[in-house]
Amino acid sequence: MKELLSGNEAIARGADEYGVRLASAYPGTPSTEILEYIGKRYPKIKAGWAPNEKVALEVAAGAAYGGSRSIAVMKHVGLNVAADPFMTLSYTGVNGGLVIVVCDDPEMHSSQNEQDTRNYAKFGKVPCLDPSDSQEAKDMMGEALNISETFDTPVILRSCTRVSHSMSMVELKDRVEGPKELGLKKDPMKFVMLPAMARRRHPLVEQRLKDIAAFAETFPFNKVMMGDESLGIITGSVAYLYAREAMPNASFLKLGMVWPLPEQMIRDFASRVKRLVVIEELDPFIEEAVRLMGIQVEGKSLTGLCGELSPEKVEKALTGASTAKSIGGIDMELPLRPPNMCPGCPHRATFTALKKNKVYVAGDIGCYTLGALPPIGMLDNCLCMGAGIGIAAGLDRSLGDLAKGKAVAVIGDSTFFHSGMTPLLELAYNGGSTTVVIMDNRITAMTGAQNHPGTGYTLREDPTISADMEKLAEAFGFRRIRTVNPYHVKELQDVVKEELSADEPSLIIARAPCALLKTERILPDKPLRIDENVCIGCKACINTGCPALEFVKIEQPAEGDKRKGYSRINEALCVGCRTCFEVCKSDAVKEAS
């Protein structure tokens, strides 16, 4: 039976079909749906959100040590967080198959950088499989688990946005359990990485890589498809599909395993074609390896290093032009449509209160990162998950009076549990006067509402603990902890002011559930309206950036009316959060009639 599945659905399905017993992940676009599908569809897999990717990989590693097939799932930057266990897992090896599913995001559709996960495979000396479509994504889950068990190594199954979020036809099969015996087995020489043991493991790792390279020569997903011999293309991932689309008659070496590479296969292919080109997204990973073999090859000089490829980009790179007959663009500047916080978003209220205090904001990753965009413009840096608190502390301590009372860190609840707890501890420990605002909207919102240790529910919506931020901060030694409803903008504004003037670290928890969250709802869902005769056109409400507000220009003002325009509320969008009411200087915002 065939079904139309996304790459992420196929990876989840593959985990079930090939006997995975445990899956752990932290949400991150474009990987999030994999664990969500596992949670909804595959009850035989024990699955749960981990607080972060490092923990996810360690949980998966434990399962694999005990003989279970297991997977850890993350976006590309998640592997940075999990890099510590990853690098040494390569030494210990596994027992049951362990697959690390990592989804890259060329073009940064929803990411802060464009790092190429294949480099981690080389760095960690582990194999990396690189599917092109959903069928391959599912099949390669099985291959990756087999390779993991055969060669005693973790394996990276690498996806990317266009593989994870594309749908294509997939043949379905039934679940088959993994082959390993389950249980606790003592084997300290293999699993305890003391220097003496690690020194014995490292040569095994090097030999393993050679053995897998030999296996790669006959790995069925490394395929030569000869066509016109004047052009030979080495490629993998979705780039293969673009190249096929652009140059259907060329010869192809399609690599399903991109590390280690099948050297003999590459040499043979190179010798059979006149011009050899590597078509790959992001880094010249295959290209450089081929060049190291002493083979003349083109690649990044044609396709460039930044952004994602596409059929027309590949065609232009190889032939200099596109054969498509486009109707062409329109010579008109179109207003951009960046993402925005939703109507009723509690973060908008929090940023409004921060703006009134004219502070510098060390930011973090989540919906609130959008607070950097106009008209809010209240986020001054954003580096990686959990970074804002440490950065604010560094600014505070190094600048002294230059920053005192002028800088705060903001961080979301899910990000706080991901990697904000340790910098908060650092603050308590090393002191200073940094103010931290946790924008607690009770969910992992940016990736589409996933539970986390603070929500009280698991992946499968089973009730569980709800970690207490206030008690945690207290246990760390914080003496100044304030919890405020951010929709009470003026109150929050005053609290921020007081805490900024304190001579010790303080924590403000601005707590109100995400405006899209149906449980825990506190918004009245009754729209407000603006009396256009009372509105003075000052744009205080407009500058909160709420999509339910619109500034209406007055083209022909009545006599004595000096306003350029007035604000209007779109009642279809307004959910009654009252942030505009709180900032209105003229009492123009009213309850809807």
Added chain:
Amino acid sequence: MSEDRVYNVLIVGVGGQGIILASDVLGKVAARHGYDVKKNEIHGMAQRGGSVSSHVRFGKTVSSPIIKMGEADVLLSFEQIETLRYFPFLSVDGNVIVNDQKILPPAVFTGKQEYPPDVLERIREKVPNAVVVDGIHVAENLGNPRVVNVIFLGILSKYLDIPASTYEEVLKESLKPKLVDINLKAFHEGRALAAS
């Protein structure tokens, strides 16, 4: 329309307009009809009012999940300026179906920039037979403003060679039972609009 060709449909608009559902249904319809299907959308920030695009491709065999720029047979756009944003994807022989709706981007609703005034004229300059329908108006007449996407799926279906019954089957399977009737009505209203 020959047997070997690949059909390229690009559906665009703004997050929250039901684009993903419409393209999911189209993908399943094409698969049920026996076509190879590839479909891709960028929806990472869709819920937050961003621009959304969904590529649906079907035929005997399909390679790329995204349409080569200049090869879209139909551009179905749920919002005026989004039509223009994705115009370069459209083939010179392609068709355009536009929902006559303006959703103001942040720079416009905050009064910093104007919404371009003559978008429909600009579309018609390039594609004289562009189909423009006020979907919200049609949907409200049907009694449910949320079926705009399925009305346009109905219009789109007239440009493709898959029988209406296949769409009906997939709609019945994809929707909650209480929403099936209104959506089937919307689908056929769309087909009638395309024919008129």
